[in-house]
Amino acid sequence: MNARLSPWRLGATLYMPAVRNDIAEAILRDKITGLRSLVICLEDAVSDAELPQALHNLQQLLQQLNAAQCAEGNAAWPLVFIRPRHLAMAEWLIENLDLTAIDGLVLPKFTLSTLPNWWQIIAETHLHLMPTLETEEVFDVVAMRELAQALQQHPCRSRILALRIGGNDLMNTLSLRRPRHLTLYDTPMGYTIKMLVAVFASRDFVLSAPVCELIDDQMMLENELRLDIAHGLVGKTAIHPSQIAAIQSQLMVSAADHADALRILNSSQAVFKSQGAMCEPATHRRWAEAILARAQEYGIAAENSSGNATLLRNLFT
Structure with a gap:
């Protein structure tokens, strides 16, 4: 894995819906201060009705990025990932679009049973992977141990930059939403994060922290970040540019x-x-x-x- 693709470079990973028209400015012209990595989202952040526009925007963006990469390289860019809606969409993207300028894919709803399908469509590409742990199996320590053991032996291992913990999706499986006055660690996600760290980090996998959706509560974000770091998590999902500086300042040593x-x-x-x-x-x-x-x-x-x-x-x- 080259130095550009170190998991330590992720920092605050900003999710940007593919329907936005300013993604190229964020990547090529430093529109968002401090941005180190971003995910162009075609999944939860895009409604069914918006999907055609999102795919059109993505095609135009890729043309801009590929041209810029050919002209000046991508050393100064943030890491760029795409989050497809599902396996079929990922396969379509790979077969129909030029993803040369993209660093990798965020794999939604990743499980042991979907691993062969994901690898079948990604194996022959240059793309790195950030599988997202966000289904009900994640609460099962035996299932997670089996997944970790399988990934250790799988040829995809060298392509996995980090495993992402999908906090909101996991809370949804429990019919819960984070209370505004608590960190995720004060909810059932506290046990879940500890278990995932024990299972995956002990096998040298990197995990990144779930989003804090309390955009205007900087104190709660900072409290949660301290716990993220204490648990050895690398980087954190961000949903608003205002969270970037707080996340990355906490990552200072x-x-x-x-x-x-x-x-x-x-x-x-x-x-x-x-x-x-x-x-x-x-x-x-x-x-x-x-x-x-x-x-x-x-x-x-x-x-x-x-x-x-x-x-x-x-x-x-």
Whole structure:
């Protein structure tokens, strides 16, 4: 996987309905500040009546992107994914459109039973995959273990950038909606996220965090982001540009964690004390590697005199 397609580059992954006419500006002309990755959505964000217009817009967008990529490359672009409605639509897109400028597909309603069908239509393409875990099977730890084991051995493994947790769809299967005063971790999704991390992250899969649909509640978003990061999730779905800065500022690494990570990876000691805590390279190495990967993308934050995180340096720019 090339450096452009590192999961650490996802950051706030903004969903944009394919009916929008300004997607090219977001990709080619930095219309949305800080945008690192986006998903052109042909599924839930597009009604049946809007679908013809959405596909027309997508065709025009692809022509613009392919021309721009040929002329100047895509190194400065955000990562670009398409979320098809279903398998049949994905097959149509691949067969009828030039997806050269697209990094990959977000696979909706992904399950073990649909894996062979998805791979059949994607195997011969360059596209990377972000399967979405959002069906009732996701609540079954045995089903998730079987899926993780199958993906480990499957040829698609090297194409999977991240597994996305579909929070709203999963809550819908329980006939629930997130209460406005609670994070997802205070709902049945708390158990679900912990279980998915235990099953998939232990097998070296990356998981990205569900959307926080409380667009105007920055405090709730920040509280949820702290929990996302504590659970090892990489990046978070965004549904509004106003969420991007908050998500990506939380992905910055504290100066304390950065210092610990460097010592863990460079120490010859089996165990040592740092900043009041035990550090044990044998058991903390993978954490330290993840911390440095995050710092490379999002920079390091330090505590100022009032206790607020401020930018110390941004290693990516």
